[in-house]
Each structure stands twice: as C-alpha cells, then as structure tokens.
Amino acid sequence: xxxxxxxxxxxxxxxxxxxxxxxxxxxxxxxxxxxxxxxxxxxxxxxxxxxxxxxxxxxxxxxxxxxxxxxxxxxxxxxxxxxxxxxxxxxxxxxxxxxxxxxxxxxxxxxxxxxxxxxxxxxxxxxxxxxxxxxxxxxxxxxxxxxxxxxxxxxxxxxxxxxxxxxxxxxxxxxxxxxxxxxxxxxxxxxxxxxxxxxxxxxxxxxxxxxxxxxxxxxxxxxxxxxxxxxxxxxxxxxxxxxxxxxxxxxxxxxxxxxxxxxxxxxxxxxxxxxxxxxxxxxxxxxxxxxxxxxxxxxxxxxxxxxxxxxxxxxxxxxxxxxxxxxxxxxxxxxxxxxxxx
Numbered sequence: 456x457x458x459x460x461x462x463x464x465x466x467x468x469x470x471x472x473x474x475x476x477x478x479x480x481x482x483x484x485x486x487x488x489x490x491x492x493x494x495x496x497x498x499x500x501x502x503x504x505x506x507x508x509x510x511x512x513x514x515x516x517x518x519x520x521x522x523x524x525x526x527x528x529x530x531x532x533x534x535x536x537x538x539x540x541x542x543x544x545x546x547x548x549x550x551x552x553x554x555x556x557x558x559x560x561x562x563x564x565x566x567x568x569x570x571x572x573x574x575x576x577x578x579x580x581x582x583x584x585x586x587x588x589x590x591x592x593x594x595x596x597x598x599x600x601x602x603x604x605x606x607x608x609x610x611x612x613x614x615x616x617x618x619x620x621x622x623x624x625x626x627x628x629x630x631x632x633x634x635x636x637x638x639x640x641x642x643x644x645x646x647x648x649x650x651x652x653x654x655x656x657x658x659x660x661x662x663x664x665x666x667x668x669x670x671x672x673x674x675x676x677x678x679x680x681x682x683x684x685x686x687x688x689x690x691x692x693x694x695x696x697x698x699x700x701x702x703x704x705x706x707x708x709x710x711x712x713x714x715x716x717x718x719x720x721x722x723x724x725x726x727x728x729x730x731x732x733x734x735x736x737x738x739x740x741x742x743x744x745x746x747x748x749x750x751x752x753x754x755x756x757x758x759x760x761x762x763x764x765x766x767x768x769x770x771x772x773x774x775x776x777x778x779x780x781x782x783x784x785x786x787x788x789x790x791x792x793x794x795x796x797x
Contacts (some may be wrong), residue, residue, distance in 0.1 A: 486756030486795065487742075487776070491537045493790040497526050498780035501603070502766035505556035508533050509768040510542065511777060513566055515550035517785030523573045525550050532777070532792070534770045546581060546588050553603035555610045557640055563588065564612060564638070565598050572624025576617060580638070592643050597623065598634060602660035604667050606688060610638040611648070611667055613686075616656045631656050631674050635686075649691045652684055659715035659767065661722055664747060665689075670724050671699055671713045679710020679729055683745070697750045699724060699743050709739055712763030712780070719772045719797040721746055723755065726776065728763035728783045736783040738763050742795065760791045772797050 497514035504510075512529035525548035531540050545552070545563060552566030561583045568577045576597030581588040594612075601615030612635075619630030633654035637646045651669060658672030667686040673679045681699035686692070701708045713727035722745035730736040742755035758776055765779025774795045781789045 487758050487793040488795075489759070490534075490775070490792040490794050491532075491539060492792055493530055493532075493778045494539050494541075495526070495528060495530075496788040496790045497778050498762075498764035498785065498788040499550045500764065500766045500778060501552070501554050502768040502775075502777060503554040503556040503561070503605070504768050504770055505561060507535070507770055509766075509770065509775060509777070510554055510556065510561060511766045511768075512542075512545055512554055512563055513549040513552040514764075514778070514788070515785065516788045519786075523550075523569075523785075525567075525569055525573065532775070534773065534775070534794075543583065543587055546590075547579070549577065549579075551599045551601075553601055553612060555603055555605045557605035557610060558608055560640060562591070562610060562638075562640075564603065564610070565594060565601065565615075567599050570624065571622070572628075574626045574629065575624050576629060591638075592645060594636065595645060596634075598632065598636065599629070600656040601634075602658050602669055604660050604662050606662050606665075606667060608640050609688070610640065611660075611686075611688075612636045612638070613660065613667070613669055614651050614653075614655055614658055614672065648688075649686075649693060651686075652693050652695060653680070653682055655680060655682075657711040657713075657764075659713050659724060661715050661717040661767075661769075663717040663720070663722060668715075668717070668722055668745075670715050670722065670745075671710045671727065673711030679708040679727070681708055681710060697745075697752060699745075699752055702739055702741050703754070704741070705729070705737060705739075707737070707739075709741060709743065712765075713739070714765050714767030714776060714779075716767040716769035716774045718769040718774050721797065723767075723769075723774045723795065723797070724752075725755075725758055725767070726762045726765050726779060728780070730783065737761075738781065738783055744797075756795065758793055760789065760793065762789065762791070 762779030
C-alpha cells in the first residue's frame with residue numbers, strides 16, 4: 456500500500472511555518488476565538504488530522520446565476536503557526552468528499568462530482584503518493600454526504616446518500632443510506648460492518664474511548680435529527696444514546712450539516728442548518744458538549760459565525776471549526792476558522 460507523500464507534506468508544512476504565529480492560548484472562558492481564515496471560501500467539507508496538522512479538501516461554492524463551483528484544492532492548516540498552505544489538488548473536483556488520515560497515509564473517498572449532473576455520487580478513492588493523488592480500490596457503490604473516521608488501521612464510511620435508482624446526477628436522484636463500509640488500509644480491500652441504526656445524511660462523527668460516535672444528520676423526508684449512535688468495533692454493535700437537544704434559541708432540532716470532534720474525553724458538536732416549509736430556514740451557532748459518563752449533552756459557547764457544512768477537527772484539547780456555509784443551503788460559503796479550547 457502506498458504511503459503519504461512526506462515530501463509534499465513537509466514542503467507544505469515548511470511553507471506554513473513562515474506565517475507569523477498567532478496567539479493560541481485563550482482560555483475556555485473566552486469560548487470560540489478567531490484563527491487564520493482558510494485561503495478560499497468553501498462549504499460541504501470534512502477534515503482529518505495528520506501529524507498535528509489539519510487537512511481538508513474539495514467542497515463547493517454556490518453563486519447565484521452561475522454553475523455550481525466544485526473545488527479540487529486541498530488545504531493544510533498548522534495550529535502551531537496558525538498558518539495555511541496547500542497539498543496537491545485532487546484528481547477531479549469533489550464536494551462532500553470524506554478525508555481520512557491513518558498510519559502515515561492520507562485518503563479521500565467518495566463525494567459528489569460533475570458527470571451526469573452536479574450531484575453525481577462517486578465511487579473514487581484516492582491516496583496521496585509521490586506528490587499526486589492515486590487511485591485505490593473504489594467503493595462498491597457510490598456513497599456521499601457520509602461520515603468517516605479512522606480507527607486502528609480501518610477507515611469507516613457510514614450513512615450518507617447513494618443513488619436511489621438508475622439515475623445519478625441530481626440531488627433528487629439520491630436516497631439516504633444506513634451503509635457501513637470499512638476499508639482495510641494494509642490490504643486495500645473493502646468489507647461491510649453492521650449498518651447504522653438510522654439511515655441519514657449530513658451527520659457528524661468522531662472517535663472517543665475506542666468507539667465511533669455518529670451524531671445528528673437528517674433525512675430527506677423527515678428533516679434534522681439529534682440522534683446519537685455509538686458503534687463498538689470489537690462487538691460490531693450499535694447503541695443509541697441521548698440525542699442532541701433542540702436549539703433553545705430557535706426551537707429547531709440541531710441535525711443536518713453539523714460538525715463534531717472529540718477532545719478532553721468529550722464530544723463537541725456545533726453548527727448545522729434547518730429548513731422551513733415553503734423555503735427559508737437558518738443556520739445554528741449552538742455548541743453542544745457530550746459527557747459519555749453521564750450520557751448528557753450540555754450547552755457550550757456558541758460559535759461567533761453560525762455555519763453548516765463546515766469541517767471539524769481536534770488537536771489536543773482544541774477543537775477547530777473550519778469554513779462552511781454562512782446561510783441556509785448553498786448561498787454563501789465562507790472561510791472563517793474558529794477554535795474552542797475545552
């Protein structure tokens with residue numbers, strides 16, 4: 456199996472080291488604090504942490520009267536310098552692609568591309584090798600708007616959307632899925648694990664205490680859900696726990712398009728969007744912190760900039776909220792980065 460192109464990674468890290476350091480020692484009482492903005496605006500992205508740096512790629516920008524812009528750029532953020540640089544671009548633009556880092560390797564799986572339409576769910580899987588993204592074994596079926604985590608050399612791709620019939624090009628061609636696929640990095644093979652108890656898309660996931668936690672999400676027919684499911688890989692078993700509460704500000708259920716990371720023994724979930732019948736809706740600023748010992752969500756400090764379709768990552772006890780859509784749906788992608796220290 457190919458290994459992460461360390462020359463490209465180190466070169467990018469060296470470039471970011473030239474950026475002046477921004478103070479990163481604010482206490483938790485300050486809540487979310489600004490960090491260096493991503494160099495380009497984007498939403499519908501995910502992130503992974505490799506060697507203490509955060510990697511995110513792909514995404515989309517929607518502008519009125521123009522075709523959907525699907526991104527191929529890959530950003531690298533170094534929290535120690537508060538600086539951004541770039542890794543090699545993806546072979547093809549993707550929005551909602553899943554990013555993984557595992558055992559010195561960096562992967563990008565699935566997502567939507569432009570083929571039969573701007574929402575063509577793809578099977579491609581790539582690994583960064585010798586300065587370029589190269590193909591690994593593809594998914595057996597398209598899977599996008601999923602959640603993904605790396606755990607013990609296995610890459611888990613869970614829930615999301617997949618074509619509901621023969622058509623695969625438009626948003627309405629896709630249906631929610633409970634699929635749980637597992638990529639074995641050393642063998643370059645895919646296996647299946649027990650499906651998630653609820654089919655949904657646009658959820659969030661993190662690894663905590665040796666388990667995989669999937670929170671929130673939405674269904675096309677039912678809207679947002681605060682549901683929290685925990686997967687035990689040793690027993691191939693799912694358990695359902697306390698859901699994320701509705702927003703006390705809007706009364707709406709926090710669900711679709713949120714982000715989540717694990718830090719200091721807790722889960723931190725934030726952001727997301729909701730839709731109203733007949734059009735409109737809004738974006739959540741809320742932060743929710745989950746204590747696994749108590750099976751309880753408590754309100755944390757709200758983000759300064761409400762967003763959905765943003766990326767989440769934790770380095771040490773600091774959680775990062777990266778870019779995302781600043782209005783409901785695809786109207787305005789942003790580049791804001793905020794950090795919250797537990």
